[in-house]
Amino acid sequence: MRNSTLFLLAILLLITLGACSHGEEQEHAEGTTEYTCPMHPQIVQNEPGTCPVCGMDLVPTSAQGEPIVVTDDLAFLLQPTNESVVADISTIKPEEKTVPASVEMEGIITYDERRIFSxxxxxxxxxxxxxxxxxxxxxxxxxxxxxxxxxxxxxxxxxxxxxxxxxxxxxxxxxxxxxxxxxxxxxxxxxxxxxxxxxxxxxxxxxxxxxxxxxxxxxxxxxxxxxxxxxxxxxxxxxxxxxxxxxxxxxxxxxxxxxxxxxxxxxxxxxxxxxxxxxxVNPDQLWAEFNIPAGEVTSIAKGAPIEITFPQLPGEKLDAQVDFLQPFYKAGENFAKVRAYIPGQQKLARVGQLVSATASYTTAPALWVPREAVLDIGTKSVAFKQQNGAFKPVAVTVGTTEGDQVQIVEGLQQNDVVAANARFLVDSESFIKLKETDG
Known part of the structure; x- marks a missing residue:
C-alpha cells in the first residue's frame, strides 16, 4: 500500500514538472515571436496588433512560410508586364512575297512643253x-x-x-x-x-x-x-x-x-x-504632272499604268502610263515629279485642271504581315515575337502598306513567330518597353 502511494506521488511530480517546462517554453516562444504587416514588411513588432500604415492585422513572421525557390520554369512569370505578355493567341509567320500596290497622287493638267514653239x-x-x-x-x-x-x-x-x-x-x-x-x-x-x-x-x-x-x-x-x-x-x-x-x-x-x-x-x-x-502651243498632246514623296519614286517604273480621275467629273476616268520620272527639290521639300502623256483631243482633260491619279506597280520581294500584327506606338512600330512561350515586343521598320498587309523592312526574319493581333496584347494602361538588343 505504501509502495502504491509513492508511485502515484512520483507520477504527479513528473506531470507537474512537465507542465511547468512546457509553460516556460511557451512563454519563451511567445516572447520571441515577431509580427509584421503582409503589405508593409518594414513594420515589425514583438506583439500582435494592427499596421500603422494600412490598418491591417499583423501576422507572425512564421506564417509567411518558407521562401519559394524561383526555377527557370517560373522565371518568365516574374518579368514586368510591360516586357513580356503570356497569352494563348493566334500566331503567324512573316511571308516573303510580291504584292500589287498603288500610290495615290495629286496633280494638274498642263501643256506638253515640247509642243510650245516660238x-x-x-x-x-x-x-x-x-x-x-x-x-x-x-x-x-x-x-x-x-x-x-x-x-x-x-x-x-x-x-x-x-x-x-x-x-x-x-x-x-x-x-x-x-x-x-x-x-x-x-x-x-x-x-x-x-x-x-x-x-x-x-x-x-x-x-x-x-x-x-x-x-x-x-x-x-x-x-x-x-x-x-x-x-x-x-x-x-x-x-x-x-x-x-x-x-x-x-x-x-x-x-x-x-x-x-x-x-x-x-x-x-x-x-x-x-x-x-x-x-x-499645240494642244493635241497634254501632260499630267503629279508630285509624290521622293521615297516612293523608286517603287514606280516608267510604263507603270495610271488611272486618272477628275474630282469635278465623278465617275469619269482616263487611263495613261508613267512616261517620265524626275527627282525634284524645292523649298526644303524633297519630292519627285511623275509625268504622263495624255491625248489632248478628248473631252475630259483640260489645261489647268486639277486631277487625282492612282499609279499601280508590283513591289519587290519582301516580308509581309497582316496590318493587325504591327502596333504603331508613335515613335516606333512594334510586333510581338514569341520567345520561350511568351510574347516579347520588338521594334520593326515598316515599308509600304497595301490593303490589310504591311511590308516589314527590318526587325523580323521569315522564321519568326509573331502575334497575329498586336493590340490584343496591350491594355489601355500599358506602356511597351523595348530593349536596345532584342533577340
Whole structure:
C-alpha cells in the first residue's frame, strides 16, 4: 500500500514538472515571436496588433512560410508586364512575297512643253498688217500671221532680179541670191512669184509653221542677241514657214496662265531680227504632272499604268502610263515629279485642271504581315515575337502598306513567330518597353 502511494506521488511530480517546462517554453516562444504587416514588411513588432500604415492585422513572421525557390520554369512569370505578355493567341509567320500596290497622287493638267514653239522675226522691219489680234486665237499651219516691211528684204529681192536679167548664165550667183532670200525667211512660193512677176514686193508675209493656239504676243525687244537664240532646222513643210523660223521652247518653258498677261503686237511697231513675235502651243498632246514623296519614286517604273480621275467629273476616268520620272527639290521639300502623256483631243482633260491619279506597280520581294500584327506606338512600330512561350515586343521598320498587309523592312526574319493581333496584347494602361538588343 505504501509502495502504491509513492508511485502515484512520483507520477504527479513528473506531470507537474512537465507542465511547468512546457509553460516556460511557451512563454519563451511567445516572447520571441515577431509580427509584421503582409503589405508593409518594414513594420515589425514583438506583439500582435494592427499596421500603422494600412490598418491591417499583423501576422507572425512564421506564417509567411518558407521562401519559394524561383526555377527557370517560373522565371518568365516574374518579368514586368510591360516586357513580356503570356497569352494563348493566334500566331503567324512573316511571308516573303510580291504584292500589287498603288500610290495615290495629286496633280494638274498642263501643256506638253515640247509642243510650245516660238516664232521669231528673221529680219528687222515695221509691221504693216497684223492678222493675230489676241492670245489663244486658233491658228493653223501656213496661216498668215503678219506682213512686215523690211528694207533688207527689198534689197535682196532687187539683187536677185538684177542677176537674173543681167547675168542669166551665172547659175551659181543666182542660186546664192535665192539662198539669201530663203535665209531671210522667204518661201519658195514667194521666190517663184518674184521671178515670175519681176517686181520686188515692199512687204513680206510671215506664216505660221505650226497648228495650235497663240499664247504670247510679245511687245518688248529681245534681251538676247539673235545668235544666242537656238533655231531648229527647217522642217519638211518649210515652204509654208514664211519669214518665221521654228524655235521650240526648251524644258525651262512653263505652261502659260489662262488669259495671258502679255500685250499683243500692234500695227506700225518695229521689230528686230531675232525678236520673238508670238508663241504657239499645240494642244493635241497634254501632260499630267503629279508630285509624290521622293521615297516612293523608286517603287514606280516608267510604263507603270495610271488611272486618272477628275474630282469635278465623278465617275469619269482616263487611263495613261508613267512616261517620265524626275527627282525634284524645292523649298526644303524633297519630292519627285511623275509625268504622263495624255491625248489632248478628248473631252475630259483640260489645261489647268486639277486631277487625282492612282499609279499601280508590283513591289519587290519582301516580308509581309497582316496590318493587325504591327502596333504603331508613335515613335516606333512594334510586333510581338514569341520567345520561350511568351510574347516579347520588338521594334520593326515598316515599308509600304497595301490593303490589310504591311511590308516589314527590318526587325523580323521569315522564321519568326509573331502575334497575329498586336493590340490584343496591350491594355489601355500599358506602356511597351523595348530593349536596345532584342533577340
Amino acid at each position: 516664232i521669231p522675226a528673221r529680219v528687222g522691219g515695221r509691221i504693216e498688217k497684223l492678222f493675230v489680234k489676241y492670245n489663244y486665237q486658233p491658228i493653223r499651219k501656213g496661216q498668215k500671221l503678219l506682213e512686215v516691211y523690211s528694207p533688207e528684204l527689198v534689197t535682196a529681192q532687187r539683187e536677185l532680179l538684177y542677176l537674173v536679167q543681167s547675168a542669166p548664165e551665172d547659175k551659181a550667183l543666182i542660186e546664192a541670191a535665192k539662198q539669201k532670200l530663203r535665209l531671210l525667211g522667204a518661201t519658195e512660193a514667194q521666190i517663184s512669184r518674184l521671178l515670175r512677176t519681176g517686181e520686188a514686193s515692199n512687204t513680206f508675209a510671215i506664216y505660221s509653221p505650226y497648228d495650235g493656239y497663240v499664247i504670247g504676243l510679245n511687245t518688248t525687244a529681245p534681251s538676247a542677241t539673235p545668235s544666242a537664240i537656238p533655231v531648229t532646222a527647217p522642217n519638211a513643210a518649210g515652204g509654208m514657214g514664211g519669214m518665221s523660223g521654228g524655235v521650240a521652247a526648251g524644258s525651262g518653258a512653263t505652261a502659260p496662265a489662262a488669259g495671258g498677261s502679255e500685250l499683243p503686237l500692234r500695227e506700225g511697231m518695229y521689230v528686230t531680227a531675232g525678236q520673238p513675235l508670238v508663241r504657239v
